[in-house]
Each structure stands twice: as C-alpha cells, then as structure tokens.
Amino acid sequence: EDQVTQSPEALRLQEGESSSLNCSYTVSGLRGLFWYRQDPGKGPEFLFTLYSAGEEKEKERLKATLTKKESFLHITAPKPEDSATYLCAVFTSGTYKYIFGTGTRLKVLA
Amino acid sequence: DSGVTQTPKHLITATGQRVTLRCSPRSGDLSVYWYQQSLDQGLQFLIQYYNGEERAKGNILERFSAQQFPDLHSELNLSSLELGDSALYFCASSPTTGGGNEQFFGPGTRLTVL
Numbered sequence: 001e002d003q004v005t006q007s008p009e010a011l012r013l014q015e016g017e018s019s020s021l022n023c024s025y026t027v028s029g030l031r032g033l034f035w036y037r038q039d040p041g042k043g044p045e046f047l048f049t050l051y052s053a054g055e056e057k058e059k060e061r062l063k064a065t066l067t068k069k070e071s072f073l074h075i076t077a078p079k080p081e082d083s084a085t086y087l088c089a090v091f092t093s094g095t096y097k098y099i100f101g102t103g104t105r106l107k108v109l110a
Numbered sequence: 111d112s113g114v115t116q117t118p119k120h121l122i123t124a125t126g127q128r129v130t131l132r133c134s135p136r137s138g139d140l141s142v143y144w145y146q147q148s149l150d151q152g153l154q155f156l157i158q159y160y161n162g163e164e165r166a167k168g169n170i171l172e173r174f175s176a177q178q179f180p181d182l183h184s185e186l187n188l189s190s191l192e193l194g195d196s197a198l199y200f201c202a203s204s205p206t207t208g209g210g211n212e213q214f215f216g217p218g219t220r221l222t223v224l
Contacts, residue, residue, distance in 0.1 A: 034212055041198070042217060043114075097166050
C-alpha cells in the first residue's frame with residue numbers, strides 16, 4: 001500500500017537554528033513528490049516539485065532534496081515567519097492519486 | 111492568492127442536513143480536486159474531476175457527491191450530515207489530469223455540523 005510518513009510531527013527551533021524535515025515514502029511508481037506550506041486555517045501553498053532521485057530545488061531559506069526512499073526539506077537560518085505546517089505529498093502511477101503525509105508543525109521562536 | 115476560489119468560507123448546519131460547497135479553479139486549469147482536512151486525520155483526498163469527467167476517487171463517502179460543470183467550476187454535495195463531517199474542505203486545481211503537476215489550493219470551507 002502506498003504510504004507517506006513525515007517526521008518529526010512537531011519541531012521548535014530558535015531563530016537562525018537550521019534543521020531538516022523528513023518525508024519518507026513507500027509507493028509504486030513515483031511520478032512526483034511535492035512540498036507544501038500550510039498556515040493555520042488556510043489552504044496549502046505549493047513550494048516544490050521533485051521528480052527523480054538526486055534532484056534538488058531551492059527557494060529562499062528552503063531547500064528540498066529527493067532520494068529513492070525519502071525527501072528532506074532543509075531550512076537554513078529560519079525566521080519566525082517560517083512557522084507553519086509543512087506537508088509532503090506524492091503522486092503515484094500505481095494509484096494515480098495524490099497522497100499526503102500528516103505534516104510537520106514547525107515553530108520558529110524569535 | 112492561488113487563484114482558486116471557494117464559497118462559502120464558513121458553514122454551520124445541523125445533523126441530517128445537506129450542504130453544497132462551491133469551487134472555481136484557476137483560469138485555464140481543467141482538473142479540480144476535493145480534500146477533507148480534520149484535526150486528527152490530515153488532508154484526505156476525496157475526488158478528482160478533469161474537464162467535467164470524474165477522474166479518480168479517494169475516500170469519499172456515499173453520502174457525498176461532486177460534479178464539475180461546463181464552465182469548470184465544481185460543487186461538492188454533502189448530505190445526511192453527521193457530527194464527524196465537521197472539517198475543513200479544500201478544493202485544488204491543476205492544469206492537467208495530474209501525473210506530477212503541482213496543485214493550487216483554495217482557502218477552504220470550514221463546515222461545522224451541530
């Protein structure tokens with residue numbers, strides 16, 4: 001069964017303290033892995049798409065990487081405005097559906 | 111602003127009632143997806159339409175139905191509502207049928223069933 005697991009569930013960082021969020025997946029036929037940011041009570045906001053192992057994408061303080069079994073979202077020198085829930089999703093050719101992880105709740109303290 | 115609109119923003123109703131949620135996709139997007147997000151379950155895929163046709167089905171209850179109209183807007187109908195249906199309902203759109211395209215989410219409809 002296709003599965004996406006995100007860790008940790010919650011993370012508290014001091015401003016400027018870099019860290020990584022993990023998204024591990026077990027799927028049949030990965031067609032794309034997606035990262036979204038979601039603020040409380042709002043819709044997820046698209047961040048990155050990764051298609052193949054070894055691929056990397058960057059945007060401001062965020063960098064996403066992909067291996068054959070997992071993806072990492074690296075946050076460098078985070079600021080309080082980076083506080084949000086970060087969601088990982090995969091699209092598979094097996095089920096032809098998007099499957100979301102339960103997210104990592106990030107809190108960055110000033 | 112993603113370009114996806116959803117109405118209403120909030121909906122409060124009673125058990126046993128029926129409601130309709132509306133979604134307008136981004137201009138040019140042919141696919142519409144519906145998701146349910148509750149506190150304990152995360153984002154659950156319900157159903158996808160592409161250019162008016164049902165494309166994929168997720169964990170959608172038989173009490174729920176959806177359709178996509180010729181102008182590409184979509185409606186999600188929820189009937190015989192139960193307390194457990196209280197959740198945020200999101201609509202998302204993408205240019206094609208999926209297959210690796212990012213989705214753009216609307217602001218959501220918060221449904222409260224009393």
